[in-house]
Amino acid sequence: MEITPKMVKELRDRTTVGMMDCKKALQETGGDMEAAIKLLREKGLSSAAKRAHKEAKEGIIFSYIHSNNKLGVLVEINCETDFVARTDDFQELGRDIAMQVAAANPLVVSREDVLEADLEREREIFRNQALKSGKPEKIIDKIIEGKIEKFYSENVLLEQPFIKDDKVVVGDRIKEVIGKLGENMVVKRFARFQLGEETS
Numbered sequence: 322m323e324i325t326p327k328m329v330k331e332l333r334d335r336t337t338v339g340m341m342d343c344k345k346a347l348q349e350t351g352g353d354m355e356a357a358i359k360l361l362r363e364k365g366l367s368s369a370a371k372r373a374h375k376e377a378k379e380g381i382i383f384s385y386i387h388s389n390n391k392l393g394v395l396v397e398i399n400c401e402t403d404f405v406a407r408t409d410d411f412q413e414l415g416r417d418i419a420m421q422v423a424a425a426n427p428l429v430v431s432r433e434d435v436l437e438a439d440l441e442r443e444r445e446i447f448r449n450q451a452l453k454s455g456k457p458e459k460i461i462d463k464i465i466e467g468k469i470e471k472f473y474s475e476n477v478l479l480e481q482p483f484i485k486d487d488k489v490v491v492g493d494r495i496k497e498v499i500g501k502l503g504e505n506m507v508v509k510r511f512a513r514f515q516l517g518e519e520t521s
Contacts, residue, residue: 385419
């Protein structure tokens with residue numbers, strides 16, 4: 322199948338990946354747009370995995386203030402060089418993550434940041450719910466683990482569905498940008514302020 326410039330442009334618009342990579346992906350998938358998007362995403366993720374050991378000491382603190390001025394977010398995102406920190410892709414990622422924190426209100430950045438005591442409390446709640454609903458003992462552990470995974474996807478920033486594309490989680494969106502820019506990136510920390518909210 323002939324890969325037309327129009328097809329390449331459409332793929333670039335949908336993925337923000339370079340023209341040559343888009344053309345190559347379309348050639349590899351026989352012009353199948355969705356398969357090409359999946360291929361580019363996978364390439365970005367594998368490239369990101371290779372960069373994960375690199376230290377990210379540069380970066381930017383991004384801010385987001387909601388239009389009603391009653392909700393604000395600060396997010397620190399690190400990368401390897403100041404050069405990448407100034408790129409449009411990094412800037413867009415930072416703004417998107419600040420908006421993600423504002424909209425989805427995560428508790429922590431990664432699942433490693435969830436306190437064991439909080440997990441035990443959640444497990445206890447889920448166990449009691451399952452027992453009260455009369456579920457057989459042998460499947461209760463499986464139910465609990467399923468609910469813990471759901472807890473992660475709701476409360477852990479990197480595992481939340483991305484606000485701009487809920488088929489992708491935030492962690493994978495970051496890996497796509499890592500794959501594109503060729504540098505490791507880390508969400509170091511965030512703070513979310515809502516007017517009138519009690520601080521812990």
